[in-house]
Amino acid sequence: MRILVTGAAGLIGRSVVQLLVERGHWVVGVDRCLMPGLQLIPNSVEREVQWIEVDTRDDTALYSALKGADSVIHLAAGASFLMYEEDPVRRTAAAMQGFHNLLEASKDHGVERIVYASTSAVYEGNALPYHERMSLKPPDLKAFAKKVNEEMAELYSDRYSIRMIGLRPYSVYGDTEMSKGKYANIVSLFSWALLGGQTPILWGDGNQTRDFIFAADVARAFVLAAESSLETQVLNVGTGIETSFNQIITLLEEKLNIRAERRYVPIPVAIYAKRLLADVSLCKERLGFTAEVTLDAGVERVLESARRALRSEEWAGLPTAQQAFYS
Numbered sequence: 001m002r003i004l005v006t007g008a009a010g011l012i013g014r015s016v017v018q019l020l021v022e023r024g025h026w027v028v029g030v031d032r033c034l035m036p037g038l039q040l041i042p043n044s045v046e047r048e049v050q051w052i053e054v055d056t057r058d059d060t061a062l063y064s065a066l067k068g069a070d071s072v073i074h075l076a077a078g079a080s081f082l083m084y085e086e087d088p089v090r091r092t093a094a095a096m097q098g099f100h101n102l103l104e105a106s107k108d109h110g111v112e113r114i115v116y117a118s119t120s121a122v123y124e125g126n127a128l129p130y131h132e133r134m135s136l137k138p139p140d141l142k143a144f145a146k147k148v149n150e151e152m153a154e155l156y157s158d159r160y161s162i163r164m165i166g167l168r169p170y171s172v173y174g175d176t177e178m179s180k181g182k183y184a185n186i187v188s189l190f191s192w193a194l195l196g197g198q199t200p201i202l203w204g205d206g207n208q209t210r211d212f213i214f215a216a217d218v219a220r221a222f223v224l225a226a227e228s229s230l231e232t233q234v235l236n237v238g239t240g241i242e243t244s245f246n247q248i249i250t251l252l253e254e255k256l257n258i259r260a261e262r263r264y265v266p267i268p269v270a271i272y273a274k275r276l277l278a279d280v281s282l283c284k285e286r287l288g289f290t291a292e293v294t295l296d297a298g299v300e301r302v303l304e305s306a307r308r309a310l311r312s313e314e315w316a317g318l319p320t321a322q323q324a325f326y327s
Helices: 011-022 059-065 081-086 088-109 141-160 177-183 186-195 215-227 245-256 281-287 295-311
Strands: 002-006 026-031 049-053 071-074 113-117 163-169 171-173 201-203 212-214 233-237 263-265
Touching: 002 011, 011 026, 011 177, 011 215, 026 059, 059 088, 071 088, 071 215, 081 088, 081 141, 088 113, 088 141, 113 141, 113 215, 141 163, 163 215, 171 186, 171 215, 177 186, 186 245, 186 295, 201 245, 212 215, 212 295, 215 233, 215 281, 233 281, 245 295
Parallel strands: 002 026, 002 071, 026 049, 071 113, 113 163, 163 233, 171 212, 201 263
Antiparallel strands: none
């Protein structure tokens, strides 16, 4: 199957294209900024992918890139809600315009299936754990843009019979987050801080929780959805396990055999999720997906990758605790 992946050089995208190549698909990787993401993809995989540097807001270029595609995995958009807080108009418009361009081009090219990234943030304000049947009232611009995209996907599915599978990932972290810099997940940011001899900064009391899921697991969910015969719907992609920021620091202390200082500061943003936890039963039932990488194993992989990165000149500038944003 010929599959086009937008955001292919990003954290999840890199794992998606690698898995697609391993499973024998013909892959077109689209990203508006291929470097430095390509440096984090094995050469054997990179050579098997047709890479095109395209911004999804460029409808003409995206239309051309989509020619011949059977399916699309759409990951291109700002990954952190802080990106939207810092640049609200451009980030929100880009997320919706890029997706709309993709839908129009897919309709014209006869694409059969689109698997696209939504976000768990659409649930905020509901009781835990979050499940797919809940009513949604997005609290911030990232969640709002993703909810609009979900509604556009339903519209195009109804009118043009394109199967639209929306996946709502939870708190995604991975061992190649260097390209995200200060917008990396707190698992990476805390790891980089402690390995660099810095004091990790925690917002509030550090008891806020997330459903942390490893990027390679999320990528597998996207690939399974692209290969499936599922009808249009949205599904959670998480672990069903809730972990606090304080617990992440404790786990890192155990692995590094240190006693870390912790600096607690007031939460600097008006809208901030106190807890996140997925009900993963529907994804398991319909997609056959269960997360495989435990938090313990995932943190070990992040630390190992960070140690290699800190030894290299190329990644000597990993964000310190003072520079990093924690979401």
